[in-house]
Structure formats: C-alpha cells, structure tokens
Amino acid sequence: MAKDYTITHLKQLESEAIYILRETAAQFEKPVLLFSGGKDSIVMAYLAKKAFWPAKLPFPLLHVDTGHNFPETMDFRDKFVEEIGAELHVASVQKAIDEGKVVEETGPYASRNGLQTVALLEGLEEGQYDAALGGGRRDEEKARAKERFFSHRDAFGQWDPKNQRPELWNIFNGRKQHGEHFRVFPLSNWTEMDIWQYIKLENIELPNLYFSHERECFVRNGVVMGVTDFMELLPEEKANVKKMTVRFRTIGDATCTGAALSTAATLDDIIDEVAAARQTERGTRADDKRSETAMEDRKKEGYF
Secondary structure, eight states: OOOOOOOOHHHHHHHHHHHHHHHHHHHOSSEEEEOOSSHHHHHHHHHHHHHHTTSOOSSOEEEEEOSOOOHHHHHHHHHHHHHHTOOEEEEEHHHHHHTTSSOOOOSTTOOSGGGHHHHHHHHHHHHTOSEEEOOOOTTTOTTGGGOOSEEEEOTTSOOOTTSOOOOOTTOOOOOOOTTOEEEEOTTTTOOHHHHHHHHHHHTOOOOGGGSOEEEEEEEETTEEEEOOTTOOOOHHHHHTOEEEEEEOSSOOOTTTBOBEEOOOOSHHHHHHHHHHOOSOTTTTBGGGGSSTTHHHHHHHHTOO
16 A cells, blocks of 8 residues: 655644754754743744754743733643643843833833833843744734745844845755844744644644633624733723633733634634634734734834
8 A cells, every 4th residue: 555645734834843943953053932921932942942842942931021911821831841841941021121222111001012012132142142932923913924034134123124135945044243133933824724723733732722712702893802900991991891702812921912702612612713714813812902013013122
C-alpha cells in the first residue's frame, strides 16, 4: 500500500512558522518572543517549543503589562510560563507612568493601551533585543496586512510601511544597522479560523476568557465591555450593568477589549461560531475605533 504523503493546510502553516522561528534564532543575536497571554502568542510559544525541542526555548518571553489586564490573563500567563519552563521578562506601563515617561489618560474613556508602545520599546532596549517575535496575523487588521514576515524597525522602533524589504520565496533579510531591530511574524499567513483549528488539533490550553461565561457587563458605543476596577462608567452605564453570557475573541487591555455575546463553551462551538461570524475579530476593540488609521499610526510609533 502506497504511503500517504498528503499534508494538511494546518501542517503547512505549522511548518512555515517553525521555519521562521528557527530562521529568527539563526539570523539574530538576541531575539525575544512577545507574549500577551492571548491565543496567538500562546500558539507561537507552543510552536517555538516544538521548533527547538528537546532544547529549551533559545529566547525569553516579554510581556508588556499595562497593569489593567484581566486577572484571568495574568493567572494563565504565570502558569503557562512555568509549565513550558520559559524565562519571562515584564515591561511595565505602570513603571513608565511612575517615572514620568508617559502620561496616563483620565476620564471614562481613558485607556493605557496606547501607552504600551513606550514600555515595549524600553523593554526591547533594556534587553538589547534585535528581533521581537509577534503573534500578529495579516487577516486581523489592514495595517497588520502590510507587515512582512521580517519587518524592519529603525533605531527609534518606528515602522515605515512604504519602505519594506521584498521577501522572495522564503528568503528573509534580517540585515540591520546598529540600534535597529526587527519584528518577526511567524503567524502572518494564519487566519483566526486556522488558529482555532490548530488549537483543537494540538489540544492547546487557553485562558477561560475565550470560552462563554457569565460576567457583569455594560454596553458602550455598541460594544459589550466587562466591568473592571480600571474603567470609569458613565451614570447611564452604571444603571445598565447586568450579567451577560459572553466570551472574548481577543485578549488585551481590559479598558479597550470588548466581549462578544456568546454561548460557545467548547472549541467546536467556537469554530462553528467563527465560521458564521459577520463581525471581524477586532470589531470589539475600542483601541481600533479611535480613528480610521489607529492601528497603523500606533505601529509607526513602535506598537506591536
């Protein structure tokens, strides 16, 4: 009987991502893997473990902590890092505020999300990292669709989307001047559906925020927001707080990450829900709604 050499699209994506992770370790002196505790960075850390097994990860994880994260994310982060035996570094937005490097917004719409850029760039500089692996995917948002696998950043961490290096076949150019660095995106060609199908295939553990649960929520500008100590609610919002059955499609700073009304409690439920969804994955993110070019403007300044 002839051997079946058929490879699924998920195994093709896995192979590509592992190749990029190994290429990053080979081309750069001091890479770091950006880890938010979200599904994409969890998948990337999982792939990195596969790429270098049985050796330990050849680079640390870096979490940019806004201080306004969901507690479930922080609990999962610490447990996950311990389980995979990784080295975790934390870049703190609170520290940047305390040192006067950034000014915290005030009022009901205040968010620390935009302040992450300063903490991130400082964390990269302190660690002398020359490549930061990120879990960004091209299908998430139009600015992320412009990124290369190896995306150049200048000495100030800035990105110029009009001046990117060509990537022919699987040849990646990591040459840089002193002080410059690269952002590397091994999951660029994955979609949200690919991520969920791969998580199911590999039985990867996730924070419980991704699965439906009851939570006190309120609605702001059409977005369902979880009640936290970090947000100032308007009087009419306070009056309309109620328990809702929700889950999160993305996990970020609690002040700008909206939830989706959902009863999807299992990976199969979520895959079915994503297949039928009419709203984009980041459609509940208040940070992307601040302007038409909000993500690209942040990325030009050095954001993820």
